[in-house]
Amino acid sequence: MAKNSKNSRNSGRLKVAMIAPPWFEIPPSGYGGIEAMCAVLTDGLVNLGHEVTVISAGANGTRGQHVQTYATPQWERIGGLQEELFHMAAAARALDRMEVDIVHNHSLGGSLLARGLSVPTVSTLHGPLTDEPGDYYRLFEKSASYIALSDSQRSGADDINWCATVPNGVQVADYTYRAQKEEWALFLGRCTPDKGMHLAIDIARAAGMKIRLAAKCNEPPEKEYFRTEIAPRLDADVEWLGEVHGHAKTELLSRAKCLLFPILWEEPFGLVMIEALASGTPVLALRRGSVPEVVEHGVTGIICDTAEQLTYALKEVSDIDPRKCRQAAVRRFDASVMATRYEAAYRDLIAR
Template sequence: MLPHRPDRTTSPQTSDAFKILVISSLRYPIAEPFAGGLEAHTHALALGLRERGHSVLVAGAVGSDPDVVGHEFGMMPPSRPGERADITENDEVRAAEHRCFTALMDDVRDGLLGSFDLIHNNSLYSVPVERAATLPYPMVSVLHTPPLYWSERVLGDKRHRDSDFVAVSASTARSWAPLLTPRVVLNGVDTDAWPAGPGGPGAVWSGRIVAEKAPHLAIQLARAAGLPLTIAGPVMDTCYFDAAVAPHLGDDVRYVGHLERAELAALVGSSAVALVTPVWAEPFGMVVAEAMACGTPVVAFARGGIPEIVDPSSGRLIDPPADDVLDAADLARATVALHEAAALDRAGVRRFAVERLSLDAMLTGYEAVYRDVLRDHA
């Protein structure tokens, strides 16, 4: 039984409570320390929906938190040495993932997991979308990324309802055109789990350590501004880490590993500013919302969905560097932005996150989607 939280939205009336199957990624367990934002999102979503009175079963990977995932389904084989751990590149992994999702969808179709009002598809895999029309319940699929390799093949025939798809930002929604015109529900974070912190003298960078997140650029920015930098997160691409990050660690730049959420929240909350440096169109930016919930202002490249969730009261946006290489002018502009952001009122930064980027705001958005989808399918 989850504890009552007086700052949370009142649970819905019984008539508005839904029985929901959440399909998560089968690649990584839904357990701390989370492999990435998708796993953290699924964890918070399931617990938040239950707290609002909904019945939620999560189908997830072996090794998931048993308090969240009620049905473990499959285990992905390890990637080969030197391969990216967070993407499906080799044939063995791709085949295993396909078998796991196919078996899961067969069990859903045959009623082996129980009966539901609807399915919330929080995975990034094609099979649930392909099989949606064969299932006895409507499915809401959340688009956590720009279009994937299967998008055109699965959605190109236009035999889908746009209303069955939700994007995590307006930028991500636009990236799926002309295949889809999805609704938008901004991601949210549990602001109780990311409490206000006192700040501190240094900068922080957190997230999956992969080339597209570009912590090596954060190192350059922090050093130019004279700020010590702490990097935290799972090393998902060891080749990138060894070549672009490890050689630049030192007294003023440290890597502290893959932290549990409470440890990470304490680190972020005791930092002056959070750096977010993607070199791709970041679909949303969970680390942005997490930092602001801690009262820590953000300095981020204006890419993807990030400009939708950072305003002058909560941080500074900087132009991405040309060809993803920082020059002297980039460093000078970023130094000004970092010092301006660090001077922002931390209470105001947290207030912005609580009002716009909270778990409650996200759950309210999804409940509206569920009601509309159930009405449309009725």
Template sequence: MDPGIPVPPELYGGHERLVHLFAEEYTRLGHQVTLLAGPDSRCSGDVVTFGTNDLQRSNIKKYKEVFFVWKYLSKTYNNFDLIHNFGRLIYLLPVLNKPVKKIMTYGRPVSHTGIKLANALPNKNLIFTACSDSCVSTGNVAGNWKTVYNAIDFSAYQINEIMASDAPLIFLGRLDKVKGVHTAIKAAKNTENKLLIAGNISHTSDNYTYFKNEIEPQIDGVQVEYVGPLNDAEKNRYLGQAKALLFPIEWDEPFGIVMIEAMACGTPVIGFRRGSVPEVITEGVNGFIVQNAEEMSEKISLLGTIDRNHCREVALNRFDVKIIAQQYLKVFND
């Protein structure tokens, strides 16, 4: 895993949380696991740390990280049956043509250049995976690709079966324009519902300006309330008390872990038909797929038709870490 955020993360860090979940599940199944990640990372197996936990670190530091991984894998690859890389593809360069099995996993849109180059070089036992069919389609220009969805530990989330009619809606995610929080506010106001907004305020100039100009003026603490970034316990509480998660994305989100976090609490999701949304939401079972703010507003009135127990059960059977870990092991065994 790339340095920058420790594994597991305290707040933001979807991929880092995934890596920790899989490391723990593989250890529980009896496998020997070594985690290679940034400082302060931990798991029940062995841990080797490198680099700096700083998302704004310099390119020089990133080059040093690559050299560290090259040196480490060149010395140790024979110790492993599988090298599962959630970090940069370039990390695998020294072992591309070694017999050790390798899974390269993507959770974001994929650069064609790196994929074509890796497959043009001599290589053995290299499988590419991505977290949705939508994400696979961005990189499937060469090599062997499979879809393996993202996961959460459903046992860490408690279902809230009974929902009051005046329960709030919730938006949870980075407060970037492409995440569509402005649309969530519009849908809440259209239907006279309270909206809880949770997530990190972006520090990029364009998204910070977007938050200050378009979002912050609408936060009144009454109908629209900002509750800040949430840790895992707070996510459980806030998602569980909401009648629905609004997911009005304006880009092709590769997966959107927050959707299954909501479903684990029994909370349905109303999401725009972009990226992985049609793969994650089962229409009328654990949410609704819509095209715009008007359709989102209409579906809010149908939330009472969704059985929150069934909402959780369907998602659990598809996205629990025990299910997804077995899918990765099947990729390895195949």
């Protein structure tokens, strides 16, 4: 299964099998943070001269080669065990016919393939690792290696087989930069309590600033949260936009005075934060999860410990220079930076 590539390591060119989850296309047309990251990384690796084969559901919109597991992405059954197992079985069959140097997995079941492969398997872990998720990954001991998105995520299970920490990246050039901002704050994310949308509304209102809400809201728990916590707060100073993507999303990010990110959980990595920075938009966030690793306090945003502190910070957000936000995004989170870091992790695993 997954025969070693004969020439790529000697020539410097790596052959990478990239296993994405089965839920959305690569890249996704709307919501799908993991799939978006897989697409950006694939193109970044191709730009570095490597050969990447994406194993995913639906159509392929990357510059890599493609093996399709499902003809249609399984977003209506997201999280389903049967769909995950079928996807991994199809991936295993595809790997039987491939010559690769490394398998890079982003799906829950990818670690199950590791023991049967003669090439290294590395999984980027995209979720929290407390309790059951951490116990699952510990079962594989040395047969699979793992990459964290942040040191915060890694600290939740520091005894599993980590090999690197690589922050997510975006194609910064795809984001519109504006130095002149409008007088409203933006919330962008999912309509769930842990994202703190209700707090974002309360913070903006207390500071006397309008806020626009752009969020995915189509699953039953999301709809219930909207009904009980968000709808009662809507008024002239709070605009509900629903889910946005594409040009509409980049316009919002570039025009907003700031991104409000009052998360209420230890988020491994908030992709929306670097999307805001790429747009020259400062991030105002609570000190949870990866926030201190992404936002440079006083330079690209303001980090606070309470919602009340964020209210006062919102009045001072004009002190943050949009140019420094964009420059930090290019320097730290551009797709080329992420791809180079993954290339180094791949080579280290292959050498070992």
